[in-house]
Amino acid sequence: MKKAKEERKKVYAAKRFARGAMMCPSCLYTLDESVEACPKCKFSGQIAVQKFPFPAPPLGPVLDPNNYLSEEEKSAVTKKVLKLQKRFPQVRFYNCVVPLGEEVNLREFGFWLFNASQVKEGDSAKSFGILLLVDPKERMISVTVGYGMEVVVTDSEWTRICQDSRDLFYRQKYGQGIETFLNRTFDVLSERALAMQKEVKR
Amino acid sequence: MSFVLMLLAVLSGSLMALDLKSPPSGGIYDPGGALNQEYTTLIKNRIAYEKSHRQFELFVIIFEQEPSQGARVLAKQAGESWSDGEYWSVVYQVGAKGEPDCLVGGTIMGRLPKALQDVNVRGARNTALLVTTPQSRLEAIVNNLSDNFGFLYVRAKQRHEEEVKKLEVAYLAEKKRKENLVALGTVLAVILVGLAVLGFVLWKKHLRKFKPMEFPVTSSRRRLAAPSSGGGSVLVKYSRTH
Numbered sequence: 001m002k003k004a005k006e007e008r009k010k011v012y013a014a015k016r017f018a019r020g021a022m023m024c025p026s027c028l029y030t031l032d033e034s035v036e037a038c039p040k041c042k043f044s045g046q047i048a049v050q051k052f053p054f055p056a057p058p059l060g061p062v063l064d065p066n067n068y069l070s071e072e073e074k075s076a077v078t079k080k081v082l083k084l085q086k087r088f089p090q091v092r093f094y095n096c097v098v099p100l101g102e103e104v105n106l107r108e109f110g111f112w113l114f115n116a117s118q119v120k121e122g123d124s125a126k127s128f129g130i131l132l133l134v135d136p137k138e139r140m141i142s143v144t145v146g147y148g149m150e151v152v153v154t155d156s157e158w159t160r161i162c163q164d165s166r167d168l169f170y171r172q173k174y175g176q177g178i179e180t181f182l183n184r185t186f187d188v189l190s191e192r193a194l195a196m197q198k199e200v201k202r
Numbered sequence: 203m204s205f206v207l208m209l210l211a212v213l214s215g216s217l218m219a220l221d222l223k224s225p226p227s228g229g230i231y232d233p234g235g236a237l238n239q240e241y242t243t244l245i246k247n248r249i250a251y252e253k254s255h256r257q258f259e260l261f262v263i264i265f266e267q268e269p270s271q272g273a274r275v276l277a278k279q280a281g282e283s284w285s286d287g288e289y290w291s292v293v294y295q296v297g298a299k300g301e302p303d304c305l306v307g308g309t310i311m312g313r314l315p316k317a318l319q320d321v322n323v324r325g326a327r328n329t330a331l332l333v334t335t336p337q338s339r340l341e342a343i344v345n346n347l348s349d350n351f352g353f354l355y356v357r358a359k360q361r362h363e364e365e366v367k368k369l370e371v372a373y374l375a376e377k378k379r380k381e382n383l384v385a386l387g388t389v390l391a392v393i394l395v396g397l398a399v400l401g402f403v404l405w406k407k408h409l410r411k412f413k414p415m416e417f418p419v420t421s422s423r424r425r426l427a428a429p430s431s432g433g434g435s436v437l438v439k440y441s442r443t444h
Contacts, residue, residue, distance in 0.1 A: 014420040022423055025433025036427050045427040089414050111426075111433035126430040128417065143436040147422035150432070158436045166440035193415035200418050 014147075017196060020154035025107040025144075048112035056116035059131065062178075063096040068136055073175025080182050088189055091149070092119070092129040095178050099137035106135055110144035128152075132181055134169060141169065152192050153185075161185055220269075220276060225261060225284035229253075234266040236298035241337040245344050256352045259290040259308075260344060268296050274305065281307050289355055291347050299336050302343050303327060306351065313361050314354055322350040 022031045026043035037044035057063060061081035062074045069077065081093045100109060110133045119125055127148035134141050143158040153161075161184045168177035220231060228246035230237065237245065245262060252258040261284055269276045277294040284290075289310045295302040304327055306319055326346035333339045425432045 010419070012418050012420045014423050017418070017420060018423070022425060022432055023435045024426070025435070028435050031425055031432075035425055038426065043426065045429075048428075087412070087414060088416075090416055107433060107435065107437055111428065111431065114431045114433075115428045123430055127419075127422070129430070131431075139440050141436075141438040141440065142434070144431055144434050146431050147424060148417070148420060150423065151420050152417055155435045158434070159438055162436065162438040166438065170440045190415065193417060196418055197415075 012200070014151050017151040017199065019151070020156070022150075023155070025111040026105060043108070045111075045115055048108060049116065051108065052112045052116075056113055056118070059092075059094040059096075059113070059117040059119050059126075059129070061093060061095060063094065063098070064174075065098060068097045068134075068172075068174045069178075070175065077175060077178050077182075080179055084182060084186055087186070088128075088193070090128040091189065092121075092125055093182065093185075094129060094131045095134075095181075096131065097134045097136060097174050097178075100135045101137055104135075106133055106138070106140050106142040107144070109133065110142050114144045114146070130185065132178065134174060134177070136169075136172070136174070139170070141165070152196070153188055157188060161188060220263070220280060222279055222283040225280075229259070229261045231261070231263045231280075234264060234298060236264045236295075237262075237337055237340065241341055244341055248341075248344050248348055252348050252352065256348075256355050257289055258348065258351055258355055259285040259288075260347065261285075261290070261292045262340060262344065263292060263294040264298065264340075265294065265296045265300075274303065278305055278307065281305065289351075291351060293340065293343050293347065295336075295340070302330065302336075302340055304343055304347055306347075310355065310359065310362055311351075313365075314357070318354065322354060323347075326350050 023029065024031055024038035024041060024043050026047075027038060027041040029038055029040040031038065037047075057065075061078040062069065064074065077095060081095070084093055085091060094114075096113065100106065110131055113133070114126065114129065114131050119129075127146045129146040130149060131144045132141070133144070141162045143155075143162060145153070145158075161181060164184050165177040165180040168174075168180055228242070229249040230242060230245060232242070249260045249262075252260055259281075261281060263273075263277055263280060265273050265276075273294055273296050277292040281290045281292040285308060287309055289308040291304055291306045293302055293304045304323055306323055311319065326343055326349075329346050330339050330343035333342045423432060
């Protein structure tokens with residue numbers, strides 16, 4: 001028990017677990033760790049703030065300013081999120097449904113929203129955060145995760161998880177689509193948690 | 203003097219006690235010589251036949267005088283003592299010319315209804331009393347008893363065997379019932395243990411399923427001047443042609 005607690009407090013090198021490359025959310029150029037801006041398109045946090053020059057809404061289990069979800073669906077999604085957060089205490093699930101239009105790059109928007117938004121627990125809580133963004137206007141889904149979650153699930157795995165919910169979003173069943181996304185995420189996180197715990201014990 | 207000797211001889215004869223420990227030779231106790239050789243042989247032969255063929259033990263006692271405890275009582279004691287206890291009869295009389303009587307006994311005999319025994323005993327005796335001479339009467343009663351009770355022996359034996367079989371069947375049934383109970387008990391115990399083990403395994407699985415899971419904390423790959431996330435490449439379109 002004490003050893004497990006020590007294991008948990010320990011900070012491991014990201015390289016030990018990282019399975020995917022880092023990419024610029026704007027131009028998808030592959031990045032080194034320490035760059036302050038994308039060498040190709042110069043995208044950075046500051047550029048993102050300039051592109052979206054308004055206060056970021058606080059992140060929560062459901063962010064749906066245009067009420068694409070009914071109250072029951074919001075309640076069901078919130079319930080599911082809380083259940084998942086009990087199972088994975090470090091992880092925070094944020095689900096946002098907002099029509100943006102073709103001029104907005106959804107990945108850039110996700111990057112800006114995740115970094116600029118305030119959360120109740122503070123910025124450190126976002127390390128294992130997962131932001132699901134759904135744009136009903138452009139019919140697009142994107143996922144942005146915190147630095148801690150990057151090494152757990154790769155972008156290609158997130159893509160596969162999103163594909164399972166496509167039909168539901170297409171049929172405008174946003175509540176069910178988000179719940180399906182959360183269910184699949186639960187399965188993948190469970191597998192990865194076990195695998196990483198085994199890796200840590202080695 | 204000769205009278206005294208004769209008297210002594212008679213007295214000694216009459217006082218010769220009936221030996222209850224061992225049966226008389228040939229089954230006939232006749233200290234007074236009431237039966238002549240011919241009748242003695244006939245009766246002994248019949249007694250021997252019944253003994254070997256039907257396990258029916260016959261004894262003939264001819265008391266010279268009435269015993270103090272009574273002829274019937276003593277005859278009964280003799281029958282119970284001399285026989286192996288299963289199926290016997292005693293024909294007795296007091297004096298050479300006395301009226302013969304008989305009684306029956308034994309464990310197998312006891313299985314026959316009392317009324318049936320009495321009828322056959324009376325029948326054997328009454329029929330024999332029709333014969334005139336004492337020796338012939340004795341022979342007749344022995345023959346009648348043999349005939350009646352020989353037949354009844356078979357019936358009694360059958361009943362005995364039926365009862366034994368019933369007991370056997372009942373015993374086996376009880377044994378089987380107990381064995382079945384033991385088997386059922388064993389099966390139930392195994393099932394209970396199995397259920398307990400299954401319950402434990404499911405409980406452990408349940409615990410594992412709902413146990414909070416954590417990820418190891420890693421050094422962040424901070425980039426693009428972003429404090430919380432470096433963004434991602436995930437973008438999935440959902441349209442009719444997806």
